[in-house]
Amino acid sequence: MDKKDFKLLRQKMVSGQLASRGIDDPKVLQAFREVPREIFVPEAMQEFAYQDSPLSIGGGQTISQPYIVALMTKLLEVKSGDKILEVGTGSGYQAAILLNMGAEVYGVERHLNLGQEAKEKIKALGYAIEVKIGDGTLGWNKFAPYHKIVVTAAAPKLPQSLFEQLAVGGRLVVPVGSRFSQELTVVVKKGKNELSSQAVCGCVFVPLIGQEGWDESG
Numbered sequence: 001m002d003k004k005d006f007k008l009l010r011q012k013m014v015s016g017q018l019a020s021r022g023i024d025d026p027k028v029l030q031a032f033r034e035v036p037r038e039i040f041v042p043e044a045m046q047e048f049a050y051q052d053s054p055l056s057i058g059g060g061q062t063i064s065q066p067y068i069v070a071l072m073t074k075l076l077e078v079k080s081g082d083k084i085l086e087v088g089t090g091s092g093y094q095a096a097i098l099l100n101m102g103a104e105v106y107g108v109e110r111h112l113n114l115g116q117e118a119k120e121k122i123k124a125l126g127y128a129i130e131v132k133i134g135d136g137t138l139g140w141n142k143f144a145p146y147h148k149i150v151v152t153a154a155a156p157k158l159p160q161s162l163f164e165q166l167a168v169g170g171r172l173v174v175p176v177g178s179r180f181s182q183e184l185t186v187v188v189k190k191g192k193n194e195l196s197s198q199a200v201c202g203c204v205f206v207p208l209i210g211q212e213g214w215d216e217s218g
């Protein structure tokens with residue numbers, strides 16, 4: 001498949017999977033029209049890059065379904081210049097979407113190979129990103145506070161460190177629930193110790209493994 005074919009698949013994904021399901025923010029839709037998803041999936045899977053499903057990126061991890069990435073992006077209410085922490089950078093696709101929308105992005109990924117590859121791919125697209133390899137349940141204090149935080153793995157509860165690193169007025173999107181099914185949750189920080197929280201829909205993510213997440217052992 002060449003670049004033109006992928007571009008066509010991308011336009012179809014935007015109209016058939018995103019706009020048709022209520023992703024109505026033009027800036028979100030534009031980012032999905034522009035960021036080449038195929039480069040964030042393993043080469044052998046590129047022909048499936050625009051499928052309406054998550055795909056394996058190795059090591060038991062996944063690149064999320066396009067609709068879920070779009071929904072999380074919409075829920076973040078991204079503005080150009082926002083400083084955003086992404087916990088679970090994985091393939092780098094979600095980060096590339098946020099960067100395309102003009103955000104400053106800090107990524108934390110626990111798998112070294114995924115984090116390094118994501119950083120290289122994002123840089124090859126011409127964006128600047130900082131990626132740390134480590135336990136993202138503890139956030140990344142060095143660059144806090146963040147206007148937005150997105151957690152792309154399933155948490156048993158809201159990690160306190162992430163709430164602390166969110167700016168007052170900031171938004172945090174995180175799947176919260178059991179290891180096998182969660183509610184996609186939007187938290188708004190109303191004050192130093194005050195928040196509002198809204199469950200948006202059911203979802204299924206790989207577990208967030210770490211000090212303020214799940215144990216590695218299960």
Ligand code: SAM
Pocket residue numbers: 061062063064087088089090091092093094095108109110111114134135136137152153205206207208209210213
């Ligand atoms: N946002 C990614 C994308 O666009 O491809 C999808 C991420 S995948 C669904 C979840 C990622 O979270 C995996 O790459 C996994 O290694 C990572 N992860 C799980 N626990 C983590 C933790 N405590 N800190 C950082 N990354 C973590």
